[in-house]
Amino acid sequence: MACQFRNVSSFPAPCNRLVTVTTVEAGPSRLERRKAETRREIIDAAFTCFAEQGYHATGIADIAARLGIGHGTFYRYFENKRDIVEHVIDDLVERIVATLGAENAPDAVSTLDDYRAQSERIGAGLARIFSEDPRVPQLLLSAAGIDDAMRERMLDLFAATAPLTAAYLEHGVHHGYLRADLDVESTAQAINGMILGSVLAALRDPSPERQARLSAAIRAVMYDGIAAR
Amino acid sequence: MACQFRNVSSFPAPCNRLVTVTTVEAGPSRLERRKAETRREIIDAAFTCFAEQGYHATGIADIAARLGIGHGTFYRYFENKRDIVEHVIDDLVERIVATLGAENAPDAVSTLDDYRAQSERIGAGLARIFSEDPRVPQLLLSAAGIDDAMRERMLDLFAATAPLTAAYLEHGVHHGYLRADLDVESTAQAINGMILGSVLAALRDPSPERQARLSAAIRAVMYDGIAAR
Amino acid sequence: MACQFRNVSSFPAPCNRLVTVTTVEAGPSRLERRKAETRREIIDAAFTCFAEQGYHATGIADIAARLGIGHGTFYRYFENKRDIVEHVIDDLVERIVATLGAENAPDAVSTLDDYRAQSERIGAGLARIFSEDPRVPQLLLSAAGIDDAMRERMLDLFAATAPLTAAYLEHGVHHGYLRADLDVESTAQAINGMILGSVLAALRDPSPERQARLSAAIRAVMYDGIAAR
Amino acid sequence: MACQFRNVSSFPAPCNRLVTVTTVEAGPSRLERRKAETRREIIDAAFTCFAEQGYHATGIADIAARLGIGHGTFYRYFENKRDIVEHVIDDLVERIVATLGAENAPDAVSTLDDYRAQSERIGAGLARIFSEDPRVPQLLLSAAGIDDAMRERMLDLFAATAPLTAAYLEHGVHHGYLRADLDVESTAQAINGMILGSVLAALRDPSPERQARLSAAIRAVMYDGIAAR
């Protein structure tokens, strides 16, 4: 298994922000810091609401109520409902990227065994993110139903993971510990599909045992195939 | 690759129909046929609307207008908006099942080569369904965002495909052409994940070449793994 | 207690009928009889529906369904929903009048004792009508809420009973067994109010004992007043 | 004639209010007062609409339009159409109770003449309420046609007046100025029936003369009966 989300620049450009954070030399003022804090809190509250009740069932009033602020206040921080969900998704992706971290670079390993170990590590990391907080995949999944644009964004998100995995594969092919004839890009897509499948499976049955077995099965398919030898 | 959707009984029970089709010896009367036809047309129109604009952006009026019928007429055939989307999904699943057909039984093959051929055939069938009409996966994807129940239903749908694939694997293990130590269930899940991934990929790039490469990569991973020999 | 509803001519003129029954010398044809029969059945079914569920909660379809006829057929016998309720009320009033019958004429008695006996008889008759079939007062009561015109009609109906009671009182005054200084009209109104009150009471507690006590109390008030002697 | 509506606790419990009035030491704030004012205005507007057009013919839009507010605003103050009518009725009953006031207690009199005077006073008060604003009895009457529950409620309302009247009668019996053998409860019911009758009569002919004559006739029946001496 390979890594994703190395840097956010691979993803569709983040949407237009309401507030442009002007980073002056002197650093943000107290007011600016408070404002950013409130934005953060609204995003978090919205994340929870959207994930738990879904986008359409969540009202602006729900988000505001969870924070104990007036729902008019919401509109001082975000343009509209669509704007906030956009930011929630952006934030989510950023968090995922940050979690996977930089430690796992495609060029950090040079043998198949190292690769397997790395895969396992990354897989465990992903599993942690998604199964520790099932709201994450839940939100991503339900976001696809918001409208055409958001569905495209979710598909883009999934597609954007392929090059990341591909980089690992490329590295492996280059160093000779992976098949020379690999269709790197397509294989990356296939591998990411398996990961996606395990994430969806975890939504229904989040038991660690199930996750562990699935993860093992994925690695087995990857390295050994399913055919008898 | 293995088959899915052998029989519909594996899926959540279809919801209660509005119209009970009385099967008389003489066959359905003209009126009954007309009624069934209208139902069919409404389902199709709803399918198009939901797929193109999404569930929430689609009004009953849109569906009715597309057919040139009064929107009151809609309610003579379906109880409410939720009812129609349920039927649209049911219909979709049924169509997929029908397309995959009975020709591909898990016990129809006995060698690995036969199995690969069969996989290829089924893969091609699935690809045809999904890429000939991208609205199908589009709808299935966005349906997950309708509400909690529908998200569960979509996850169930995906989960329900695992045992079907598993049956093929089981058959292969039993006949010796697949690894004896396969975790059949988990491996099936992983394989179906790859298929799901390719379906999603097809939504963004529906070119046959891309599909063909993906399909080939999936089979390569399955049978040979990615490790160099 | 005194009598009401001597002849229907005291009531507001019945509304425009949909079908004008042409009484030819030869008598009604078979078809005409069948038609009248169906009208009768529709009125009865409507009566039941209106009384049980109320005017607004009753649909034309409910009435038709109760008879096992198509609801389109309804409109071949009555102009619209308003028309049928009008006929149901007319029919009800006619039935009440018929029940009270001609036997109780204001000039049939000449002593106070006779009068008391007659009152008792008529009171028992009314009680029978209203408490044997609580749907009757229920319908009359709820009809007052249909619209302005119907409320007026119900008030007219109640008002129309005063002259009937007054005729009895007049007779009594004339014959000397009732007070010479009676304000006949107003007293009649007051007496009918007591009857109305007992009818309403019967809707909540239809027990015969309660009815009997109420009836006795009314007669006691009428003949003896409430003051200690 | 006797008194009704001594205390509201005799009536069905008022339904759950939308707004909980928090009684702080400092008294209601300006906003709270404005809110209560708007509630009041909505209730009044609804009262007018219901009385003039009837419950079913009145739309929320009508009520809102009469006040010049958006119809969405209505729903900030009342849950739904049923809720508002409930409050309108509650308000009506409260107003009636308040009008009759506390001055007329059953134990405030001890002779028949006092009692007659009190009856006259209360009767005049009732007459004023009902004939000054005919919409009041109109609404109470038509409310009975809203649905089963409301009809029950109106019948309960009428029934609830009996014990109040009975208390006066009881007092009179106890003090010896009313017949010792009175069936207090039933007689109270009968008397209230007469009052109800006069209220209904006032709806058709609201002239004060008519009311005065009716009131006199009721008292005459009560104290002297109708029989010649």
Add this chain to the structure above:
DNA sequence: AATGAATGAGACTTCATTCAT
């Protein structure tokens, strides 16, 4: 800057009535 009262577009749904079969 924060608030929440007001708003009205818009969605769903019902049902009396019409009319082609």
Add this chain to the structure above:
DNA sequence: CATGAATGAAGTCTCATTCAT
């Protein structure tokens, strides 16, 4: 003549967004 499929006016209610305080 009977039928019931079709219709659309009308009504209820929600909620994202605005704006005066």
